[in-house]
Amino acid sequence: MGGTRLSWVGKPANGVVLCGSGTTGCHGKVESDRATAYENGWLVRRNGLMYPIDVPFLYQGDLVLLDDEGGITRV
Numbered sequence: 001m002g003g004t005r006l007s008w009v010g011k012p013a014n015g016v017v018l019c020g021s022g023t024t025g026c027h028g029k030v031e032s033d034r035a036t037a038y039e040n041g042w043l044v045r046r047n048g049l050m051y052p053i054d055v056p057f058l059y060q061g062d063l064v065l066l067d068d069e070g071g072i073t074r075v
Ligand SMILES: [Zn+2]
Pocket: 018, 019, 020, 025, 026, 027
């Protein structure tokens, strides 16, 4: 995961598991098309303006919000 001081990085809403590696599977798709990944909430910019709990996430065809208790809410 690399080193960071950002408190939200290790929280559940940021803990989506992807198959593959940086070049294969779903992880590889995210890394090869980061614009789409940001659009779909699969990546969250570390700009201090947004946190994973606030970013809609495309999950099985629906936009959802993930929370830090492991919950999923359709939006
Ligand atoms: Zn996959």
